[in-house]
Amino acid sequence: xxxxxxxxxxxxxxxxxxxxxxxLLFLGAFxxxxxxxxxxxxxxxxxAVYTASFTEADALAALKLTLLVAAITVxxxxxxxxxxxxxxxxxxxxxxSLLVTLIDLPFAVSPVIAGLSFxxxxxxxxxxxxxxxxxxxxxxxxxxxxGADAGAVGEWFLDGIANWLEDPKIIFAxxxxxxxxxxxxxxxxxxxxxxxxxxxxxDEELAALTLxxxxxxxxxxxTLPNIKWGLFYGIILANARAxxxxxxxxxxxxxxxxxxxxxxxxxxxxxNEYQSTAAFACASLLALLAIVTLVxxxxxxxxxxxxxxxxxxNTKQKFQ
Amino acid sequence: MAFxxxxxxxxxxxxxxxxITIFYASLIVLIPLAAVFLRxxxxxxxxxxxxxxxxxxxxSYKVTFLTAFAGAAxxxxxxxxxxxxxxxYRFPGHRVADAxxxxxxxxxxxxxxxxxxxxxxxxxxxxxxxxxxxGLQVAYSELGIxxxxxxxxxxxxxxxxxxxxxxxxxxxxxxxxxxxxSRWQTLYKVVFPQLLPxxxxxxxxxxxxxxxxxxSVVFISGNMPMRTEITxxxxxxxxxxxxxxxxxxxxxxxxxASFILLLIINLLQRWAERRTK
Numbered sequence: 001x002x003x004x005x006x007x008x009x010x011x012x013x014x015x016x017x018x019x020x021x022x023x024l025l026f027l028g029a030f031x032x033x034x035x036x037x038x039x040x041x042x043x044x045x046x047x048a049v050y051t052a053s054f055t056e057a058d059a060l061a062a063l064k065l066t067l068l069v070a071a072i073t074v075x076x077x078x079x080x081x082x083x084x085x086x087x088x089x090x091x092x093x094x095x096x097s098l099l100v101t102l103i104d105l106p107f108a109v110s111p112v113i114a115g116l117s118f119x120x121x122x123x124x125x126x127x128x129x130x131x132x133x134x135x136x137x138x139x140x141x142x143x144x145x146x147g148a149d150a151g152a153v154g155e156w157f158l159d160g161i162a163n164w165l166e167d168p169k170i171i172f173a174x175x176x177x178x179x180x181x182x183x184x185x186x187x188x189x190x191x192x193x194x195x196x197x198x199x200x201x202x203d204e205e206l207a208a209l210t211l212x213x214x215x216x217x218x219x220x221x222x223t224l225p226n227i228k229w230g231l232f233y234g235i236i237l238a239n240a241r242a243x244x245x246x247x248x249x250x251x252x253x254x255x256x257x258x259x260x261x262x263x264x265x266x267x268x269x270x271x272n273e274y275q276s277t278a279a280f281a282c283a284s285l286l287a288l289l290a291i292v293t294l295v296x297x298x299x300x301x302x303x304x305x306x307x308x309x310x311x312x313x314n315t316k317q318k319f320q
Numbered sequence: 321m322a323f324x325x326x327x328x329x330x331x332x333x334x335x336x337x338x339x340i341t342i343f344y345a346s347l348i349v350l351i352p353l354a355a356v357f358l359r360x361x362x363x364x365x366x367x368x369x370x371x372x373x374x375x376x377x378x379x380s381y382k383v384t385f386l387t388a389f390a391g392a393a394x395x396x397x398x399x400x401x402x403x404x405x406x407x408x409y410r411f412p413g414h415r416v417a418d419a420x421x422x423x424x425x426x427x428x429x430x431x432x433x434x435x436x437x438x439x440x441x442x443x444x445x446x447x448x449x450x451x452x453x454x455g456l457q458v459a460y461s462e463l464g465i466x467x468x469x470x471x472x473x474x475x476x477x478x479x480x481x482x483x484x485x486x487x488x489x490x491x492x493x494x495x496x497x498x499x500x501x502s503r504w505q506t507l508y509k510v511v512f513p514q515l516l517p518x519x520x521x522x523x524x525x526x527x528x529x530x531x532x533x534x535x536s537v538v539f540i541s542g543n544m545p546m547r548t549e550i551t552x553x554x555x556x557x558x559x560x561x562x563x564x565x566x567x568x569x570x571x572x573x574x575x576x577a578s579f580i581l582l583l584i585i586n587l588l589q590r591w592a593e594r595r596t597k
């Protein structure tokens with residue numbers, strides 16, 4: 001840190017060297033080595049084999065499902081995260097700390113147990129068995145079917161929805177994978193936004209209201225610009241976890257090749273079939289995702305630090 | 321007097337945002353987790369004990385808790401050094417090193433699992449050397465689980481400590497030096513006590529994560545019942561054998577352990593906050 005100029009609070013050079021050496025060695029052995037090994041194992045048999053591994057049909061289907069799951073879970077958690085942060089930071093109500101703890105809960109629960117809990121609710125012997133689901137969704141299915149038959153706009157889309165509603169599958173199908181993924185990524189956005197919006201307080205929103213802005217305008221023009229970086233940060237983390245989740249998804253997926261396999265599950269199957277190169281090739285795609293995530297994360301943190309430094313400079317100038 | 325949930329506020333949107341939050345949290349978190357406990361409570365006492373505390377399950381608790389504890393302790397030690405080095409020192413590649421700490425958060429656990437297995441198996445980069453030099457077999461043993469759980473838990477300790485180290489007041493260290501303390505005494509008696517709450521919080525977070533970890537462990541552990549079978553894997557095995565009751569009973573025990581840890585973490589965080597104020 002720049003502000004430590006007095007030598008009295010500095011470590012002697014030998015200690016610096018020893019500690020830095022230990023830290024970097026640990027980081028290298030435990031973090032860098034696994035990352036490097038993914039790419040070397042993937043490229044072991046040349047580039048042609050490498051690219052063939054993830055352009056093959058099952059791998060592409062897995063990639064598509066992974067992208068679809070992330071495309072549903074991340075926006076869902078953004079809506080929830082903003083709603084939760086708004087309720088928690090802009091109002092005072094009873095049981096607030098309980099609600100905050102509840103939001104943190106998924107981080108403390110094993111992903112495997114998360115998957116199991118959805119099986120217990122929606123599975124064959126669950127609270128809401130597939131027959132009950134069909135019965136419950138029958139009226140909705142009828143509406144969607146009549147819409148599709150009438151040739152409304154987006155007929156294929158309505159048709160698809162109607163098909164699903166008439167024979168709803170949650171466990172061992174995409175909806176179960178989506179639910180389990182939402183569970184494990186549940187806290188990310190809300191946890192980024194709550195401390196940020198707490199710190200920003202309510203004054204700016206109140207001022208906007210006084211000036212005649214509507215509630216929606218206040219959110220869009222005042223709150224959103226203030227939280228956009230924090231929101232982005234939460235989205236990056238939630239997205240990385242959504243695309244990479246393994247344990248929770250493994251329980252609810254059913255492992256049907258080309259249908260309910262996400263990319264991480266596909267890696268597992270290939271690995272267990274001793275197709276090591278193909279497994280590492282698909283794994284390298286996920287490792288690339290991790291690297292992109294880290295880079296984006298660093299950019300956001302760098303931005304945050306600049307904002308902090310600018311704020312500190314501002315107050316300093318005011319006092320001078 | 322009528323029950324009032326919230327204090328008066330002129331800001332709009334409470335009902336909408338609160339409604340969405342409660343609905344979503346209930347659907348995704350509360351109801352499913354309640355299902356685990358309610359299903360488990362449907363078992364008779366002897367059924368529950370037979371399912372959740374059979375010999376094989378007890379062995380899985382033992383290996384899970386021991387390796388998670390060892391992994392978290394390793395992270396507490398090296399994480400403290402890493403956090404100190406990354407916040408206090410500047411060196412070439414500092415930025416990259418700092419970003420890399422988060423890799424276990426960003427890298428899918430299955431990828432971590434197969435790459436660690438590749439490195440630590442008998443013909444892997446590190447495994448070959450460990451085998452020849454010490455006769456140590458890491459992959460497919462308890463040591464492998466420990467390695468995977470150490471990998472997974474590292475960011476928790478470092479990221480909990482870093483902001484606390486940044487906020488340390490240099491005056492404290494200067495005062496200690498002025499009063500004649502050696503640098504070692506200052507670190508040990510002035511700096512370390514201030515970091516202790518955050519260090520314990522980071523340790524508990526890493527421990528809690530390690531208890532539930534599945535993806536990175538299944539590949540490296542070898543999954544031998546009674547020896548290297550972790551509890552999350554045992555739950556999945558029971559599910560695949562359609563032993564829903566047994567799986568639920570074990571899950572309920574692990575959930576209780578998680579909740580106790582969450583409570584401890586909350587208390588530790590409160591302690592840490594009081595320290596800094």
